[in-house]
Amino acid sequence: MPRLSSNSSATLVQLQDVRFAYGERVILRGIDLDIPRGKVVAIMGGSGCGKTTLLRLVGGQLRASGGTVNVAGQDLARLSTRELYALRRRMGMLFQFGALFTDMSVFDNVAFPLREHTDLQPELIRDLVLMKLNAVGLRGAATLKPAELSGGMARRVALARAIALDPMLIMYDEPFAGLDPISLGVIGQLIRRLNDALGASTIMVTHDILESLQIVDYVYFISEGRIVAHGTPDEIRASTDPFVQQFIHAEADGPVPFHYPAEPLAHSLLGRGAA
Structure with missing residues:
Protein backbone atom coordinates (compact mmCIF):
# COMPACT_ATOMS: atom_id res chain seq x y z
CA MET A 1 0.00 0.00 0.00
CA PRO A 2 1.48 3.40 -0.95
CA ARG A 3 2.00 6.11 1.61
CA LEU A 4 -0.42 9.01 1.74
CA SER A 5 1.69 11.33 -0.41
CA SER A 6 4.72 10.88 -2.62
CA ASN A 7 4.68 14.45 -3.98
CA SER A 8 7.39 16.34 -2.08
CA SER A 9 5.82 19.73 -2.86
CA ALA A 10 2.59 18.57 -1.19
CA THR A 11 4.37 17.01 1.79
CA LEU A 12 5.03 19.10 4.89
CA VAL A 13 6.68 16.42 7.05
CA GLN A 14 8.60 13.43 5.75
CA LEU A 15 10.40 10.77 7.76
CA GLN A 16 12.71 8.41 5.89
CA ASP A 17 14.22 5.33 7.56
CA VAL A 18 14.14 7.14 10.93
CA ARG A 19 15.74 5.28 13.82
CA PHE A 20 16.03 6.28 17.45
CA ALA A 21 17.29 4.71 20.66
CA TYR A 22 17.77 5.71 24.28
CA GLY A 23 21.17 4.15 24.85
CA GLU A 24 20.77 0.42 24.25
CA ARG A 25 16.98 0.63 24.20
CA VAL A 26 15.79 0.87 20.59
CA ILE A 27 12.53 2.84 20.18
CA LEU A 28 12.11 3.40 16.42
CA ARG A 29 13.44 0.98 13.81
CA GLY A 30 13.23 2.53 10.36
CA ILE A 31 10.10 4.70 10.19
CA ASP A 32 8.88 5.98 6.81
CA LEU A 33 5.87 8.29 6.74
CA ASP A 34 4.54 11.43 5.08
CA ILE A 35 2.34 14.20 6.47
CA PRO A 36 0.79 16.10 3.53
CA ARG A 37 -0.07 19.77 3.72
CA GLY A 38 -3.60 20.41 4.91
CA LYS A 39 -4.24 16.88 6.18
CA VAL A 40 -4.95 15.34 9.58
CA VAL A 41 -2.90 12.19 10.19
CA ALA A 42 -3.19 9.91 13.22
CA ILE A 43 -0.34 7.89 14.71
CA MET A 44 -1.64 4.91 16.68
CA GLY A 45 -0.16 2.00 18.58
CA GLY A 46 0.24 0.55 22.03
CA SER A 47 1.82 2.37 24.95
CA GLY A 48 5.60 2.59 24.68
CA CYS A 49 5.73 1.91 20.93
CA GLY A 50 7.40 5.26 20.12
CA LYS A 51 4.49 7.55 19.19
CA THR A 52 5.42 10.46 21.46
CA THR A 53 9.10 10.00 20.59
CA LEU A 54 8.10 10.48 16.95
CA LEU A 55 6.42 13.80 17.82
CA ARG A 56 9.55 14.95 19.65
CA LEU A 57 11.68 14.10 16.62
CA VAL A 58 9.41 16.13 14.34
CA GLY A 59 9.45 19.01 16.83
CA GLY A 60 13.25 18.96 17.05
CA GLN A 61 13.33 18.13 20.77
CA LEU A 62 15.16 14.91 19.92
CA ARG A 63 17.56 14.08 17.10
CA ALA A 64 17.21 10.85 15.16
CA SER A 65 19.93 8.21 15.53
CA GLY A 66 19.60 7.52 11.81
CA GLY A 67 17.54 8.46 8.79
CA THR A 68 16.16 11.92 8.02
CA VAL A 69 13.39 14.09 9.43
CA ASN A 70 12.30 16.81 6.99
CA VAL A 71 9.86 19.57 7.89
CA ALA A 72 8.86 22.13 5.26
CA GLY A 73 11.75 20.97 3.08
CA GLN A 74 14.36 21.34 5.83
CA ASP A 75 16.43 18.49 7.24
CA LEU A 76 16.25 19.05 11.00
CA ALA A 77 19.66 17.45 11.57
CA ARG A 78 21.31 20.15 9.43
CA LEU A 79 19.70 23.16 11.12
CA SER A 80 21.52 25.42 13.56
CA THR A 81 19.90 26.03 16.93
CA ARG A 82 18.66 29.41 15.73
CA GLU A 83 17.19 27.93 12.54
CA LEU A 84 15.53 25.13 14.49
CA TYR A 85 13.91 27.55 16.93
CA ALA A 86 12.65 29.66 14.02
CA LEU A 87 11.07 26.56 12.47
CA ARG A 88 9.54 25.49 15.78
CA ARG A 89 7.75 28.83 16.04
CA ARG A 90 5.75 27.65 13.05
CA MET A 91 4.58 24.57 14.96
CA GLY A 92 1.88 24.26 17.58
CA MET A 93 1.80 21.58 20.26
CA LEU A 94 -1.03 20.35 22.45
CA PHE A 95 0.52 18.34 25.25
CA GLN A 96 -1.21 15.44 26.96
CA PHE A 97 -3.62 16.88 29.58
CA PRO A 167 1.11 27.34 12.89
CA MET A 168 1.69 25.40 9.68
CA LEU A 169 1.92 22.18 11.73
CA ILE A 170 -0.07 21.24 14.82
CA MET A 171 0.88 18.21 16.92
CA TYR A 172 -1.37 16.55 19.48
CA ASP A 173 -0.20 14.09 22.13
CA GLU A 174 -3.24 12.05 23.25
CA PRO A 175 -5.75 14.93 22.90
CA PHE A 176 -8.68 12.75 24.00
CA ALA A 177 -7.13 11.27 27.16
CA GLY A 178 -9.37 11.53 30.22
CA LEU A 179 -12.27 13.29 28.49
CA ASP A 180 -15.94 12.49 28.83
CA PRO A 181 -17.80 11.54 25.60
CA ILE A 182 -19.19 15.04 25.01
CA SER A 183 -15.83 16.78 25.54
CA LEU A 184 -14.13 14.12 23.41
CA GLY A 185 -16.49 14.83 20.52
CA VAL A 186 -16.06 18.59 20.89
CA ILE A 187 -12.24 18.35 20.87
CA GLY A 188 -12.30 16.01 17.87
CA GLN A 189 -14.42 18.37 15.79
CA LEU A 190 -12.30 21.36 16.87
CA ILE A 191 -9.13 19.60 15.72
CA ARG A 192 -10.62 19.00 12.29
CA ARG A 193 -12.23 22.41 11.91
CA LEU A 194 -9.24 24.42 13.10
CA ASN A 195 -6.85 22.45 10.89
CA ASP A 196 -8.98 23.22 7.84
CA ALA A 197 -9.50 26.88 8.80
CA LEU A 198 -5.76 27.44 9.25
CA GLY A 199 -4.75 25.39 6.20
CA ALA A 200 -2.40 23.57 8.56
CA SER A 201 -1.21 19.98 8.81
CA THR A 202 -1.94 17.89 11.90
CA ILE A 203 -0.16 14.93 13.50
CA MET A 204 -2.28 13.34 16.21
CA VAL A 205 -0.97 10.65 18.54
CA THR A 206 -3.97 8.86 19.97
CA HIS A 207 -5.43 5.59 21.24
CA ASP A 208 -9.00 6.61 20.46
CA ILE A 209 -9.98 4.65 17.36
CA LEU A 210 -13.64 5.58 16.97
CA GLU A 211 -13.27 9.35 17.30
CA SER A 212 -10.07 9.48 15.25
CA LEU A 213 -11.48 7.61 12.26
CA GLN A 214 -14.22 10.24 12.02
CA ILE A 215 -11.86 13.20 11.63
CA VAL A 216 -8.53 12.03 10.17
CA ASP A 217 -7.42 11.60 6.56
CA TYR A 218 -4.91 8.82 7.18
CA VAL A 219 -3.70 6.50 9.94
CA TYR A 220 -0.32 4.93 10.69
CA PHE A 221 -0.05 2.06 13.18
CA ILE A 222 3.25 1.57 15.01
CA SER A 223 4.32 -1.58 16.84
CA GLU A 224 7.75 -2.39 18.25
CA GLY A 225 9.20 0.70 16.60
CA ARG A 226 7.97 -0.08 13.08
CA ILE A 227 4.98 0.92 10.98
CA VAL A 228 2.97 -2.27 10.71
CA ALA A 229 -0.15 -0.93 8.95
CA HIS A 230 -1.46 2.26 7.40
CA GLY A 231 -4.36 3.52 5.33
CA THR A 232 -7.36 5.82 5.05
CA PRO A 233 -10.16 5.48 7.61
CA ASP A 234 -12.20 3.36 5.19
CA GLU A 235 -9.20 1.12 4.50
CA ILE A 236 -8.55 0.72 8.22
CA ARG A 237 -12.19 -0.18 8.93
CA ALA A 238 -12.10 -2.81 6.16
CA SER A 239 -8.63 -4.13 7.03
CA THR A 240 -8.12 -7.80 7.84
CA ASP A 241 -4.59 -7.13 9.09
CA PRO A 242 -4.21 -8.97 12.45
CA PHE A 243 -2.59 -6.00 14.16
CA VAL A 244 -5.31 -3.58 13.02
CA GLN A 245 -8.01 -6.03 14.07
CA GLN A 246 -6.44 -6.48 17.50
CA PHE A 247 -6.13 -2.74 18.05
CA ILE A 248 -9.60 -1.81 16.77
CA HIS A 249 -11.35 -4.55 18.75
CA ALA A 250 -9.18 -4.15 21.88
CA GLU A 251 -8.21 -7.81 21.93
CA ALA A 252 -5.89 -8.76 24.77
CA ASP A 253 -3.68 -11.06 22.70
CA GLY A 254 -2.56 -11.16 19.10
CA PRO A 255 0.42 -9.71 17.20
CA VAL A 256 0.95 -7.57 20.31
CA PRO A 257 1.26 -10.23 23.05
CA PHE A 258 -0.37 -9.90 26.45
CA HIS A 259 2.68 -11.31 28.26
CA TYR A 260 6.01 -9.52 28.42
CA PRO A 261 8.78 -11.92 27.27
CA ALA A 262 9.80 -14.21 30.12
CA GLU A 263 10.99 -17.72 30.85
CA PRO A 264 8.34 -20.43 31.35
CA LEU A 265 6.20 -19.90 34.44
CA ALA A 266 7.06 -23.35 35.81
CA HIS A 267 10.73 -22.43 35.93
CA SER A 268 10.00 -19.40 38.07
CA LEU A 269 7.56 -21.22 40.37
CA LEU A 270 9.97 -24.10 40.93
CA GLY A 271 12.76 -21.72 41.84
CA ARG A 272 14.87 -22.27 38.73
CA GLY A 273 14.38 -18.78 37.33
CA ALA A 274 14.43 -15.14 38.34
CA ALA A 275 11.93 -14.02 40.96
Whole structure:
Protein backbone atom coordinates (compact mmCIF):
# COMPACT_ATOMS: atom_id res chain seq x y z
CA MET A 1 0.00 0.00 0.00
CA PRO A 2 1.48 3.40 -0.95
CA ARG A 3 2.00 6.11 1.61
CA LEU A 4 -0.42 9.01 1.74
CA SER A 5 1.69 11.33 -0.41
CA SER A 6 4.72 10.88 -2.62
CA ASN A 7 4.68 14.45 -3.98
CA SER A 8 7.39 16.34 -2.08
CA SER A 9 5.82 19.73 -2.86
CA ALA A 10 2.59 18.57 -1.19
CA THR A 11 4.37 17.01 1.79
CA LEU A 12 5.03 19.10 4.89
CA VAL A 13 6.68 16.42 7.05
CA GLN A 14 8.60 13.43 5.75
CA LEU A 15 10.40 10.77 7.76
CA GLN A 16 12.71 8.41 5.89
CA ASP A 17 14.22 5.33 7.56
CA VAL A 18 14.14 7.14 10.93
CA ARG A 19 15.74 5.28 13.82
CA PHE A 20 16.03 6.28 17.45
CA ALA A 21 17.29 4.71 20.66
CA TYR A 22 17.77 5.71 24.28
CA GLY A 23 21.17 4.15 24.85
CA GLU A 24 20.77 0.42 24.25
CA ARG A 25 16.98 0.63 24.20
CA VAL A 26 15.79 0.87 20.59
CA ILE A 27 12.53 2.84 20.18
CA LEU A 28 12.11 3.40 16.42
CA ARG A 29 13.44 0.98 13.81
CA GLY A 30 13.23 2.53 10.36
CA ILE A 31 10.10 4.70 10.19
CA ASP A 32 8.88 5.98 6.81
CA LEU A 33 5.87 8.29 6.74
CA ASP A 34 4.54 11.43 5.08
CA ILE A 35 2.34 14.20 6.47
CA PRO A 36 0.79 16.10 3.53
CA ARG A 37 -0.07 19.77 3.72
CA GLY A 38 -3.60 20.41 4.91
CA LYS A 39 -4.24 16.88 6.18
CA VAL A 40 -4.95 15.34 9.58
CA VAL A 41 -2.90 12.19 10.19
CA ALA A 42 -3.19 9.91 13.22
CA ILE A 43 -0.34 7.89 14.71
CA MET A 44 -1.64 4.91 16.68
CA GLY A 45 -0.16 2.00 18.58
CA GLY A 46 0.24 0.55 22.03
CA SER A 47 1.82 2.37 24.95
CA GLY A 48 5.60 2.59 24.68
CA CYS A 49 5.73 1.91 20.93
CA GLY A 50 7.40 5.26 20.12
CA LYS A 51 4.49 7.55 19.19
CA THR A 52 5.42 10.46 21.46
CA THR A 53 9.10 10.00 20.59
CA LEU A 54 8.10 10.48 16.95
CA LEU A 55 6.42 13.80 17.82
CA ARG A 56 9.55 14.95 19.65
CA LEU A 57 11.68 14.10 16.62
CA VAL A 58 9.41 16.13 14.34
CA GLY A 59 9.45 19.01 16.83
CA GLY A 60 13.25 18.96 17.05
CA GLN A 61 13.33 18.13 20.77
CA LEU A 62 15.16 14.91 19.92
CA ARG A 63 17.56 14.08 17.10
CA ALA A 64 17.21 10.85 15.16
CA SER A 65 19.93 8.21 15.53
CA GLY A 66 19.60 7.52 11.81
CA GLY A 67 17.54 8.46 8.79
CA THR A 68 16.16 11.92 8.02
CA VAL A 69 13.39 14.09 9.43
CA ASN A 70 12.30 16.81 6.99
CA VAL A 71 9.86 19.57 7.89
CA ALA A 72 8.86 22.13 5.26
CA GLY A 73 11.75 20.97 3.08
CA GLN A 74 14.36 21.34 5.83
CA ASP A 75 16.43 18.49 7.24
CA LEU A 76 16.25 19.05 11.00
CA ALA A 77 19.66 17.45 11.57
CA ARG A 78 21.31 20.15 9.43
CA LEU A 79 19.70 23.16 11.12
CA SER A 80 21.52 25.42 13.56
CA THR A 81 19.90 26.03 16.93
CA ARG A 82 18.66 29.41 15.73
CA GLU A 83 17.19 27.93 12.54
CA LEU A 84 15.53 25.13 14.49
CA TYR A 85 13.91 27.55 16.93
CA ALA A 86 12.65 29.66 14.02
CA LEU A 87 11.07 26.56 12.47
CA ARG A 88 9.54 25.49 15.78
CA ARG A 89 7.75 28.83 16.04
CA ARG A 90 5.75 27.65 13.05
CA MET A 91 4.58 24.57 14.96
CA GLY A 92 1.88 24.26 17.58
CA MET A 93 1.80 21.58 20.26
CA LEU A 94 -1.03 20.35 22.45
CA PHE A 95 0.52 18.34 25.25
CA GLN A 96 -1.21 15.44 26.96
CA PHE A 97 -3.62 16.88 29.58
CA GLY A 98 -3.02 20.42 28.27
CA ALA A 99 0.01 21.50 30.37
CA LEU A 100 -1.44 24.95 31.08
CA PHE A 101 0.44 27.38 33.31
CA THR A 102 -1.49 27.00 36.56
CA ASP A 103 -0.73 30.48 37.93
CA MET A 104 -1.83 32.26 34.75
CA SER A 105 -5.35 33.09 33.62
CA VAL A 106 -6.85 31.50 30.53
CA PHE A 107 -6.17 34.75 28.66
CA ASP A 108 -2.51 34.87 29.71
CA ASN A 109 -1.98 31.20 28.80
CA VAL A 110 -3.10 31.85 25.23
CA ALA A 111 -1.25 35.18 25.06
CA PHE A 112 2.03 33.61 26.23
CA PRO A 113 3.38 32.50 22.80
CA LEU A 114 2.32 35.80 21.23
CA ARG A 115 4.18 37.77 23.88
CA GLU A 116 7.24 35.53 23.70
CA HIS A 117 7.63 35.29 19.93
CA THR A 118 6.19 38.50 18.46
CA ASP A 119 6.52 42.26 18.87
CA LEU A 120 2.79 42.86 18.52
CA GLN A 121 1.18 45.68 20.45
CA PRO A 122 -0.83 44.67 23.56
CA GLU A 123 -4.08 45.77 21.92
CA LEU A 124 -3.52 43.46 18.95
CA ILE A 125 -2.48 40.57 21.21
CA ARG A 126 -5.70 41.09 23.17
CA ASP A 127 -7.79 40.89 20.01
CA LEU A 128 -5.96 37.80 18.74
CA VAL A 129 -6.31 35.99 22.08
CA LEU A 130 -10.03 36.70 22.22
CA MET A 131 -10.41 35.45 18.65
CA LYS A 132 -8.57 32.20 19.46
CA LEU A 133 -10.65 31.69 22.60
CA ASN A 134 -13.80 32.40 20.64
CA ALA A 135 -12.77 29.74 18.11
CA VAL A 136 -12.77 27.12 20.89
CA GLY A 137 -15.90 28.49 22.55
CA LEU A 138 -14.22 29.89 25.66
CA ARG A 139 -14.01 33.67 25.19
CA GLY A 140 -16.18 34.03 28.28
CA ALA A 141 -13.65 32.10 30.38
CA ALA A 142 -10.73 34.44 29.68
CA THR A 143 -10.31 35.57 33.30
CA LEU A 144 -10.52 32.09 34.86
CA LYS A 145 -7.54 30.10 36.15
CA PRO A 146 -6.89 26.51 34.99
CA ALA A 147 -8.01 25.16 38.38
CA GLU A 148 -11.47 26.59 37.68
CA LEU A 149 -11.84 24.69 34.40
CA SER A 150 -13.16 21.23 33.64
CA GLY A 151 -10.84 18.79 31.88
CA GLY A 152 -12.51 19.41 28.53
CA MET A 153 -12.35 23.18 28.94
CA ALA A 154 -8.67 23.04 29.87
CA ARG A 155 -7.94 21.00 26.75
CA ARG A 156 -9.75 23.60 24.62
CA VAL A 157 -7.69 26.42 26.19
CA ALA A 158 -4.54 24.44 25.43
CA LEU A 159 -5.75 24.08 21.85
CA ALA A 160 -6.29 27.84 21.60
CA ARG A 161 -2.72 28.34 22.83
CA ALA A 162 -1.40 25.79 20.31
CA ILE A 163 -2.90 27.76 17.40
CA ALA A 164 -2.05 31.23 18.76
CA LEU A 165 0.69 31.79 16.16
CA ASP A 166 -1.32 30.26 13.26
CA PRO A 167 1.11 27.34 12.89
CA MET A 168 1.69 25.40 9.68
CA LEU A 169 1.92 22.18 11.73
CA ILE A 170 -0.07 21.24 14.82
CA MET A 171 0.88 18.21 16.92
CA TYR A 172 -1.37 16.55 19.48
CA ASP A 173 -0.20 14.09 22.13
CA GLU A 174 -3.24 12.05 23.25
CA PRO A 175 -5.75 14.93 22.90
CA PHE A 176 -8.68 12.75 24.00
CA ALA A 177 -7.13 11.27 27.16
CA GLY A 178 -9.37 11.53 30.22
CA LEU A 179 -12.27 13.29 28.49
CA ASP A 180 -15.94 12.49 28.83
CA PRO A 181 -17.80 11.54 25.60
CA ILE A 182 -19.19 15.04 25.01
CA SER A 183 -15.83 16.78 25.54
CA LEU A 184 -14.13 14.12 23.41
CA GLY A 185 -16.49 14.83 20.52
CA VAL A 186 -16.06 18.59 20.89
CA ILE A 187 -12.24 18.35 20.87
CA GLY A 188 -12.30 16.01 17.87
CA GLN A 189 -14.42 18.37 15.79
CA LEU A 190 -12.30 21.36 16.87
CA ILE A 191 -9.13 19.60 15.72
CA ARG A 192 -10.62 19.00 12.29
CA ARG A 193 -12.23 22.41 11.91
CA LEU A 194 -9.24 24.42 13.10
CA ASN A 195 -6.85 22.45 10.89
CA ASP A 196 -8.98 23.22 7.84
CA ALA A 197 -9.50 26.88 8.80
CA LEU A 198 -5.76 27.44 9.25
CA GLY A 199 -4.75 25.39 6.20
CA ALA A 200 -2.40 23.57 8.56
CA SER A 201 -1.21 19.98 8.81
CA THR A 202 -1.94 17.89 11.90
CA ILE A 203 -0.16 14.93 13.50
CA MET A 204 -2.28 13.34 16.21
CA VAL A 205 -0.97 10.65 18.54
CA THR A 206 -3.97 8.86 19.97
CA HIS A 207 -5.43 5.59 21.24
CA ASP A 208 -9.00 6.61 20.46
CA ILE A 209 -9.98 4.65 17.36
CA LEU A 210 -13.64 5.58 16.97
CA GLU A 211 -13.27 9.35 17.30
CA SER A 212 -10.07 9.48 15.25
CA LEU A 213 -11.48 7.61 12.26
CA GLN A 214 -14.22 10.24 12.02
CA ILE A 215 -11.86 13.20 11.63
CA VAL A 216 -8.53 12.03 10.17
CA ASP A 217 -7.42 11.60 6.56
CA TYR A 218 -4.91 8.82 7.18
CA VAL A 219 -3.70 6.50 9.94
CA TYR A 220 -0.32 4.93 10.69
CA PHE A 221 -0.05 2.06 13.18
CA ILE A 222 3.25 1.57 15.01
CA SER A 223 4.32 -1.58 16.84
CA GLU A 224 7.75 -2.39 18.25
CA GLY A 225 9.20 0.70 16.60
CA ARG A 226 7.97 -0.08 13.08
CA ILE A 227 4.98 0.92 10.98
CA VAL A 228 2.97 -2.27 10.71
CA ALA A 229 -0.15 -0.93 8.95
CA HIS A 230 -1.46 2.26 7.40
CA GLY A 231 -4.36 3.52 5.33
CA THR A 232 -7.36 5.82 5.05
CA PRO A 233 -10.16 5.48 7.61
CA ASP A 234 -12.20 3.36 5.19
CA GLU A 235 -9.20 1.12 4.50
CA ILE A 236 -8.55 0.72 8.22
CA ARG A 237 -12.19 -0.18 8.93
CA ALA A 238 -12.10 -2.81 6.16
CA SER A 239 -8.63 -4.13 7.03
CA THR A 240 -8.12 -7.80 7.84
CA ASP A 241 -4.59 -7.13 9.09
CA PRO A 242 -4.21 -8.97 12.45
CA PHE A 243 -2.59 -6.00 14.16
CA VAL A 244 -5.31 -3.58 13.02
CA GLN A 245 -8.01 -6.03 14.07
CA GLN A 246 -6.44 -6.48 17.50
CA PHE A 247 -6.13 -2.74 18.05
CA ILE A 248 -9.60 -1.81 16.77
CA HIS A 249 -11.35 -4.55 18.75
CA ALA A 250 -9.18 -4.15 21.88
CA GLU A 251 -8.21 -7.81 21.93
CA ALA A 252 -5.89 -8.76 24.77
CA ASP A 253 -3.68 -11.06 22.70
CA GLY A 254 -2.56 -11.16 19.10
CA PRO A 255 0.42 -9.71 17.20
CA VAL A 256 0.95 -7.57 20.31
CA PRO A 257 1.26 -10.23 23.05
CA PHE A 258 -0.37 -9.90 26.45
CA HIS A 259 2.68 -11.31 28.26
CA TYR A 260 6.01 -9.52 28.42
CA PRO A 261 8.78 -11.92 27.27
CA ALA A 262 9.80 -14.21 30.12
CA GLU A 263 10.99 -17.72 30.85
CA PRO A 264 8.34 -20.43 31.35
CA LEU A 265 6.20 -19.90 34.44
CA ALA A 266 7.06 -23.35 35.81
CA HIS A 267 10.73 -22.43 35.93
CA SER A 268 10.00 -19.40 38.07
CA LEU A 269 7.56 -21.22 40.37
CA LEU A 270 9.97 -24.10 40.93
CA GLY A 271 12.76 -21.72 41.84
CA ARG A 272 14.87 -22.27 38.73
CA GLY A 273 14.38 -18.78 37.33
CA ALA A 274 14.43 -15.14 38.34
CA ALA A 275 11.93 -14.02 40.96
